[in-house]
Amino acid sequence: MAEPRTTSGTQEQILDAVLSRLAEGGIAGVSMRAVATEADVSLGLLNYHFPGKQALIAAAVQVACDRLLAESMVSIDGVTGADERVRTFIRGTMAEEFLSSENRRLRLVIWAAGRLDPEIGKTDLKFYCEYVDRMTEMILQARPELSATGARERAVDVSLTQNGLWLNWARFGDREALERGLQRCEAIALGDG
Numbered sequence: 001m002a003e004p005r006t007t008s009g010t011q012e013q014i015l016d017a018v019l020s021r022l023a024e025g026g027i028a029g030v031s032m033r034a035v036a037t038e039a040d041v042s043l044g045l046l047n048y049h050f051p052g053k054q055a056l057i058a059a060a061v062q063v064a065c066d067r068l069l070a071e072s073m074v075s076i077d078g079v080t081g082a083d084e085r086v087r088t089f090i091r092g093t094m095a096e097e098f099l100s101s102e103n104r105r106l107r108l109v110i111w112a113a114g115r116l117d118p119e120i121g122k123t124d125l126k127f128y129c130e131y132v133d134r135m136t137e138m139i140l141q142a143r144p145e146l147s148a149t150g151a152r153e154r155a156v157d158v159s160l161t162q163n164g165l166w167l168n169w170a171r172f173g174d175r176e177a178l179e180r181g182l183q184r185c186e187a188i189a190l191g192d193g
Helices: 009-025 032-039 043-049 053-074 082-092 101-116 118-142 148-172 175-190
Strands: none
Touching (some): 009 053, 009 101, 032 043, 053 101, 082 118, 118 175
16 A cells, blocks of 8 residues: 655645635635635745645645545454454445545545546545555455455445445435445455345
């Protein structure tokens, strides 16, 4: 897994402000001045750290993706048993903090922006590939009789299903449907259904 970029406290404060602005108003809601105000930094300091709006947004999207992957990995810390690690990892991206209304809006903005901006699209694809790679590894640990291709196909199917679950949650907030869907993701990954 690629290591998340190291950021200073000031840069993190700035990127958090960008993520907040993205969640509130999409790409149009991000201006250098609005970010500087929200981050409580001068415009000059903002420009020192980030040469322009595009670099600012790209760095913020990278941080959001790094955090989601890191949280998924943290969710399996201390979890024993290969099957349980797979189940826990699948649920890691559906943790309460990632289901909040701000994160729902942010994720929709990232998905939409990724279709229009090649840099954001590359960052989102990189996150997707890293997530699928981690899940593939865990599936292979739980089901060593599978081929690498078979395990990767299961991981891709789980990721596709999770995206649908996440979108359904963003639209309707149906906790029962989310739980049923997560159980189906577990069954796909482990071949139990």
